[in-house]
Amino acid sequence: MSGSKWTAGDVPAQDGRVAVITGANSGIGYEAAAVLAARGASVVMAVRNLEKGGAARDKILAASPGSDVSVKQLDLTSLDSVRAAADSLRALHPRIDLLINNAGVMWTPKETTKDGFELQFGTNHLGHFAFTGLLLDSLLPVPNSRVVTISSLGHRLLADIHFDDLQWERRYSRIAAYGQSKLANLLFTYELQRRLEQANSDTIAVAAHPGGSYTELARNIPTILHPAYRIVGPMLFQSAAMGALPTLRAATDPDVRGGQYYGPDGFGEQRGNPKLVGSSSQSHDPDLQRRLWTVSEELTGVSYGI
Numbered sequence: 001m002s003g004s005k006w007t008a009g010d011v012p013a014q015d016g017r018v019a020v021i022t023g024a025n026s027g028i029g030y031e032a033a034a035v036l037a038a039r040g041a042s043v044v045m046a047v048r049n050l051e052k053g054g055a056a057r058d059k060i061l062a063a064s065p066g067s068d069v070s071v072k073q074l075d076l077t078s079l080d081s082v083r084a085a086a087d088s089l090r091a092l093h094p095r096i097d098l099l100i101n102n103a104g105v106m107w108t109p110k111e112t113t114k115d116g117f118e119l120q121f122g123t124n125h126l127g128h129f130a131f132t133g134l135l136l137d138s139l140l141p142v143p144n145s146r147v148v149t150i151s152s153l154g155h156r157l158l159a160d161i162h163f164d165d166l167q168w169e170r171r172y173s174r175i176a177a178y179g180q181s182k183l184a185n186l187l188f189t190y191e192l193q194r195r196l197e198q199a200n201s202d203t204i205a206v207a208a209h210p211g212g213s214y215t216e217l218a219r220n221i222p223t224i225l226h227p228a229y230r231i232v233g234p235m236l237f238q239s240a241a242m243g244a245l246p247t248l249r250a251a252t253d254p255d256v257r258g259g260q261y262y263g264p265d266g267f268g269e270q271r272g273n274p275k276l277v278g279s280s281s282q283s284h285d286p287d288l289q290r291r292l293w294t295v296s297e298e299l300t301g302v303s304y305g306i
Contacts, residue, residue: 023103
């Protein structure tokens, strides 16, 4: 480890490992993909926009000639697309070492996915819940395989799981809906880890968050704030490369254990190098974890074999 601070230089060699990363065409997903490819992993960039994904792949290949990077279409707002992508990946990669559930949307206006789910909950949680479940058989036989799901400091902000109105049909708060989706990411991670342990599996489930990072994720902030964000954002927030470090540590550090959560080590976990951090007491509620899991299976039609 580089001194007392974990950096991208601490990512061990990834030769022979297959890493699938959702939303890898920009932001922290792209930065994680670039580092993993440079360290020898076969990286699959699972993205909604193939043109942007291809441009991101070409950029990685230019920086790391000879690396193995491919692009797979995945639209997390469509369960049909999730199933098609998972079917294709299982055929191409019967063994997957690493699944990073990174893609996400934040603070969107009230919209629904193609299946009628509230956009943030449907994309950030339900799409990844289904995608993970459909790929799990490719992960379970692989020693030391991992599912890393990206949450946010927002899991504490106005966050609750509104079982009485999961899709925000009666009311809508873009901030609270984002908080619900990011809390769901953690509840999913902890319940998945519990089930993996019960199955005596080598696969582990881990979570991470990027702190305050300057990425495209903030594109849905109120329009009036866009000019100010472009000016002060780079000064207030850390780079996407720094924001990707908790993801990379959760994905590759051999000392990581299932059910852990990684974020920046600076004030308020906004900036800095990755360390083990805590999450809200609500995220550790086993009844809430199990209830959300059951509802997620019902909504997506995806059941896990563990």
